[in-house]
Amino acid sequence: MEIKTIIEGCKNNDRKSQEKLYMEYFASMMRMCMRYVHDKDRASEIVNDGFLKAFKKIDQFEFRGSLEGWIRRIVFHAMSDNIKKETNYLKFMVFEEYDRGSSNTVLDKMYENDILKLVEDIPAASGDVFLLFAVHGFSHKEIAEKKNISVGTSKWHVAEARKKLQELILKNYKHNTNAG
Secondary structure (H helix, E strand, O other): OOHHHHHHHHHOOOHHHHHHHHHHHHHHHHHHHHHHHOOHHHHHHHHHHHHHHHHHHHHHOOOOOOHHHHHHHHHHHHHHHHHHHHOOOHHHHHHOOOOHHHHHHHHHOOOHHHHHHHHOOOOHHHHHHHHHHHHOOOOHHHHHHHHOOOHHHHHHHHHHHHHHHHHHHHHHHHHHHHHO
């Protein structure tokens, strides 16, 4: 079935078209979510929520760019909404030991998903440990057991991730506060 036919079917709420679209992109959306949440049940719930939103908004897809990219953005937003429910202190976590006087306006203009996107730009091992600690609430002991590392290494990864995130935030967002 051609993609335009599938999309038209989805617009008409055709279950077979929705199933085809879901089956086509489910695995890649799961891989993306698993990179952040590390829990298959939660990732599956997020992906399903994302697809539900995509089906509701399918009439907004205008064939500019790839359908997969469009779905990925919707699923990513569903994931970030899910994570935000549990991460009231993500901003605090990044900057708790930093001089908030110079970073406060920068941080106030950022959303949690802006910070989560920056996590992708730090080394994967540190980013993964940081997400487990700051977003999912695992203790350093639990992370050490899960990742087969020492508690000290877990603490180092969190500190290193925070340092890199602070640098990225100040580098990427500082000009926004100066201009506005």
